[in-house]
Every structure is written in structure tokens, then in C-alpha cells.
Amino acid sequence: MADHFHLLVVGGGVIGLSVAWRAAGRGLKVAVADPAPASGASHAAAGMLAPVSEVTYTEEPLLRLGLASLERWPAFAAELADASGHDLDHRADGTLDVAFGSDDLAALDDLAAFVAKLGLSAERLTGRECRRLEPMLAPAVRGGMLAGGDAWVDPRKVTSALLTALERAGGTLVRARVAGLLTAAGAVTGVRLATGESVGAERVVLAAGAWSGSLPGMPPEALPPVRPVKGQIMRLRSPAPILRRCVRGVVHGSNVYLVPRGDGEVVLGATQEEMGFDTRVTAGGLWELLRDARELVPGVTELEVAEVVAGLRPGTPDNLPLVGPTIVPGLHMATGHHRGGVLLAPLTADLCSGESDPELSSICSPLRFQEHPPQELS
Numbered sequence: 331m332a333d334h335f336h337l338l339v340v341g342g343g344v345i346g347l348s349v350a351w352r353a354a355g356r357g358l359k360v361a362v363a364d365p366a367p368a369s370g371a372s373h374a375a376a377g378m379l380a381p382v383s384e385v386t387y388t389e390e391p392l393l394r395l396g397l398a399s400l401e402r403w404p405a406f407a408a409e410l411a412d413a414s415g416h417d418l419d420h421r422a423d424g425t426l427d428v429a430f431g432s433d434d435l436a437a438l439d440d441l442a443a444f445v446a447k448l449g450l451s452a453e454r455l456t457g458r459e460c461r462r463l464e465p466m467l468a469p470a471v472r473g474g475m476l477a478g479g480d481a482w483v484d485p486r487k488v489t490s491a492l493l494t495a496l497e498r499a500g501g502t503l504v505r506a507r508v509a510g511l512l513t514a515a516g517a518v519t520g521v522r523l524a525t526g527e528s529v530g531a532e533r534v535v536l537a538a539g540a541w542s543g544s545l546p547g548m549p550p551e552a553l554p555p556v557r558p559v560k561g562q563i564m565r566l567r568s569p570a571p572i573l574r575r576c577v578r579g580v581v582h583g584s585n586v587y588l589v590p591r592g593d594g595e596v597v598l599g600a601t602q603e604e605m606g607f608d609t610r611v612t613a614g615g616l617w618e619l620l621r622d623a624r625e626l627v628p629g630v631t632e633l634e635v636a637e638v639v640a641g642l643r644p645g646t647p648d649n650l651p652l653v654g655p656t657i658v659p660g661l662h663m664a665t666g667h668h669r670g671g672v673l674l675a676p677l678t679a680d681l682c683s684g685e686s687d688p689e690l691s692s693i694c695s696p697l698r699f700q701e702h703p704p705q706e707l708s
């Protein structure tokens with residue numbers, strides 16, 4: 331392919347497409363290379379935009395990124411819906427975290443106090459108040475916390491809208507696998523495709539999700555420590571909506587959540603497994619999901635199974651993404667978003683297209699895993 335781009339993005343999941351669309355909107359000549367766009371983790375994701383209910387005490391930097399991105403979601407969704415003509419099923423009705431036993435209730439009290447200390451909106455509720463909000467909840471639910479600012483979106487609608495919007499903004503989609511990087515004088519100057527063709531670019535952004543850590547031809551000093559974290563998830567079909575908002579809880583020690591879709595579907599997820607690049611859906615994985623979800627909302631077992639799927643989250647050692655320039659001139663990253671890539675897409679796109687926010691950029695800088703400071707960044 332005899333072409334030269336300002337920006338070439340490797341990987342067309344929610345992250346790569348968001349980065350490319352934003353950059354194209356700012357007047358750059360942009361391409362995305364992916365043999366199967368929107369087929370990775372973004373295809374499996376539930377789409378919760380839930381930094382508050384997902385918060386843990388040790389992950390305050392991640393919470394800061396999540397809140398900054400959540401704030402951008404309404405404008406991002408409106409702009410994307412307008413640019414593509416697609417509906418994204420973006421809803422902001424909050425997440426209800428529920429608890430059963432006294433240990434769970436104590437943990438929820440701690441979480442509510444922590445969230446309040448951070449100045450965030452969250453309301454502690456009794457079991458009865460929870461059931462008033464969500465009548466299908468199990469009678470055994472003894473209390474809950476409503477994170478009213480949390481939202482959700484349908485990630486498949488988002489990636490489909492991004493593909494349309496990118497094309498309308500003049501972006502190019504190259505349906506081919508990237509087999510290596512082109513370099514000259516120590517700088518990345520483009521990519522080599524599996525078809526044998528080369529594509530030149532002033533800047534290459536690695537956004538290949540869980541595959542980012544194993545892209546062939548990466549300079550060893552820039553190879554990101556990204557690993558696949560398997561998640562099995564299930565879509566159930568209901569003749570009428572059974573929930574008004576996202577519901578989550580800890581059952582048998584694992585997190586389980588249910589996310590309602592606009593068409594009545596309910597997404598039920600998700601397992602977290604360290605299984606390498608294995609995307610098999612297993613009987614045990616589905617059994618655990620159903621067993622735990624039934625404790626929260628007993629009626630789920632009556633619903634029709636619409637789909638079961640497994641995706642690979644791009645995990646990093648500190649659970650934070652890698653966004654920004656690397657030690658190698660011409661090579662940037664937008665990867666490692668682990669459990670929160672849908673949530674973090676608007677922020678990632680802004681940071682990759684020149685928005686200056688030193689605090690947020692330093693939290694997710696790829697340089698934290700690279701031994702030497704950069705000599706020269708493009």
C-alpha cells in the first residue's frame with residue numbers, strides 16, 4: 331500500500347477506533363489496521379461505565395482516570411451518535427451494589443465511607459429500599475449502595491458507530507494484520523502488514539488489546555507488559571426489561587453483575603481467568619455466572635440464553651492502562667485497559683490526540699515500565 335499517514339493505529343477495538351476517530355476529527359490523515367475490527371474484548375464487554383462502584387481502596391489512580399473519562403462520556407456519546415447516525419444505548423441511571431451477609435454489609439459501609447470521602451455521590455440503602463428500586467432483587471438482599479453517577483453503554487453499538495464515524499471523517503480502515511514495525515534510525519516509521527505490504531506513518535499507536543504484548547517485531551525495550559485476562563459473559567433475552575439499572579454484588583467471593591440493554595436483553599458477567607489466549611466458553615464458567623446471578627436476581631434462570639462468549643481483557647501489572655509516547659520515537663501506546671476500556675475510551679482518545687493533562691498522562695504513561703527515559707519523542 332503506497333500511502334503515508336500522520337497516524338496509524340494498530341488494532342480496531344473500542345480504544346483504537348476512538349483514538350483514530352478523534353485524530354481524524356482534528357484533521358489528521360488516519361488509518362486503522364485490523365484484520366477483524368471490533369471483534370476482540372470490545373465485542374464481549376458489558377459496557378459498564380462504573381468507576382465508582384468498581385473502585386477499590388488500592389486503585390485510586392485508576393479511579394481518577396475512570397472519573398475523568400466518565401465525565402467525558404455524555405459529550406462523546408452525543409458527538410458520536412451525531413457523527414454516525416447510530417444509537418449507542420447510553421444510559422446514566424446508576425449502579426446498585428447489593429450485599430447479603432453481615433461481612434458484605436460491613437464492606438459496603440466501608441466502600442460508602444471511602445466514596446463519600448472522595449466527594450463522590452453514593453447512597454447507602456436498606457434491603458427494602460433496594461427492592462423498591464429493583465423489584466426483581468432476591469429477598470435475601472440486606473442492603474445496597476446506589477452509585478447514581480455511574481452509567482452504561484452498548485459497546486457493540488459504540489464500535490459500530492465508531493467505524494461509520496471514522497469513515498465519514500475520512501479515516502482509512504486497512505483490513506489486515508500488522509506483522510511488524512518499520513523503523514529507520516531507531517524510530518518507528520510505519521508497519522508491515524501480513525500481506526507483505528508496508529504502510530508509512532509519522533506515528534504508530536499500538537492499540538491491539540490483549541495482543542499488544544506479543545506484536546511481532548516490537549523493540550524489546552518498548553514491549554508492553556500486557557497479558558490476556560479471560561472473561562466469559564452471557565446475554566439473556568427477556569420479553570420485558572427485568573432491571574432498570576446495573577446491579578452488582580459479591581457472591582461466593584466473586585463479583586457478578588447484570589446490565590440491562592434497551593431491547594430487554596440482560597448481560598450477565600463476568601469471569602476473570604488467567605488462561606492465556608484461551609477463548610473457549612466452558613460449562614464451569616457459565617455455571618458460576620448463573621449460580622451467582624441467581625442469588626442476586628432469582629428470575630434470571632427463566633430467561634432465554636441469547637449468547638455466550640469469552641473475551642480477552644488487556645491486563646497490566648498495575649491494572650492501569652498504557653497511554654502515550656514510548657521510549658521509541660514514533661511509537662505510542664493506547665492499550666492495557668483491562669476491565670475498563672469502554673469506560674476509558676473517551677479519555678484515551680483525548681490524551682492521544684494532543685490534550686494536555688500532565689497528571690492523568692503521568693498515571694498512564696507507558697514509560698513507567700521502560701527502563702530509560704526517552705531521548706526524543708515524536
Ligand code: FAD
Pocket residue numbers: 340341342343344345346363364365366367368369370371372373374375376377378379506507508509537538539540541545560561562563599600601640641642643644664665666667668669670671672673674
Ligand atoms: P480489543 O477490543 O480487544 O481490540 C483489539 C483489536 O486489536 C482487535 O480487534 C484485534 O483484532 C486487533 N489486533 C490484534 N492483533 C493485531 C495485529 N497484529 N494487527 C492488527 N490488529 C490486531 N470494560 C468496561 O469499561 N466496562 C465493562 O463493563 C467491561 N466489561 C467487560 C466484560 C468482559 C467479559 C470483557 C472480556 C471485557 C470487559 N471490559 C469492560 C474491558 C474492555 O472490553 C476492554 O478493556 C476493551 O475492550 C479493550 O479495548 P481494546 O480496543 O484495547 O481491545
